[in-house]
Amino acid sequence: MDKNLENWTDQAIAFATTYGLKVIAAILIWIVGSWIIKKIIKGARNLMDKSGYEESLKKFLLNLLSAILKILLVITLLGTLGVPTTQFAAIIAAAGLAIGLALQGSLGNFAGGILIMIFKPIKIGDFIEAQGVSGTVKEIEIFTTKLNTTDNKEVIIPNGALSNGNIINYSTEDTRRVDFTFGVGYDSDIKKTKEVIYGVVSAHPLVLKDPAIAINVSELASSSINFFTRAWVKKEDYWAVKFDVIEQTKEALDAAGIDIPYPHQVEIQKKG
Structure with a gap:
């Protein structure tokens, strides 16, 4: 009985020695990594504020950057704990490809919204003509742009079509x-x-x-x-x-x- 207890104790010590250090390292990586992510997000927010990014675009990009950095941190933690990360990364890539194919049209509108918000060919309050309609820009969102026509109808234009088509902006010049x-x-x-x-x-x-x-x-x-x-x-x-x-x-x-x-x-x- 003493021999079994001794063997169990030896195994427990060996396990604690092997994995305890990894757990401690993982905890340290999580603390330091979370601190670094906060600093990166804060720096990115300040840079976007100085560049005059639209509030909706700024919020979306910061959330996206935060999610990507946290996923990378989790993968790093799993690798530190000895969990194989190659298959995990492959699963994420395959899921991303499947989602991309399923949302191909939406991704085009998303990319169009990003371009509109970055290059700013139009802004809220401008009177424009695009995609066969004309009106005042009411709201610019990630996927769509809303116009108010002169007879007070709301027109929703997908950003993919808007960014790839001709835009006549009547409000640019005085x-x-x-x-x-x-x-x-x-x-x-x-x-x-x-x-x-x-x-x-x-x-x-x-x-x-x-x-x-x-x-x-x-x-x-x-x-x-x-x-x-x-x-x-x-x-x-x-x-x-x-x-x-x-x-x-x-x-x-x-x-x-x-x-x-x-x-x-x-x-x-x-x-x-």
Whole structure:
């Protein structure tokens, strides 16, 4: 009995000597590794704050970085304890591949969201045109971007399509050019027509003086002489000027006796 006890004691000591040191080493690695991870996350957060990252992107990237570092720490701990990590790493890689194939479309939208948030072709509050719709950017998320249309409808665009397509951003510049085309009859005096149009456009209080207003004959159409008119305005005044000038020019041309051609339908009466 004493011999069995002695053997058991020897085995316990050998086990404690072999694995106790590994357990202690693993505990130390966990403490030091957790401290290092916190420092890395803190440094990454400060760097993102200085770079002006979007809050949603910053939070996602920090969580992703934290998860990756913790997985690496766990694998290191398992290796320290003598657990084979090759198969464990292979299982993680296979699971990652399977998830990637299953979520291929979502990953494309995710990558698009990352690109949009990093390069910032658009931001919240911008009025844009993309994927056949136009509206004000309401929210930029990891997978989708939300727009509010001018008639207050919400449009959700996948970030993959948005980042790979053309984006027209009307809010980037402070000014916009308003283009008009006015057609008058062939009997109209070109010089007088230009004067009437210029008088209306230049008198509008929201039209900028610089760049200068441009009025040119753009086309001799089948039934009209077309005048292409350009004026510059602040971006927020675009639609107000557009609607005002069209209405006021029609009234001014009528008052000046300048004909605006339009299709006529002539009714032919049959003789009985």
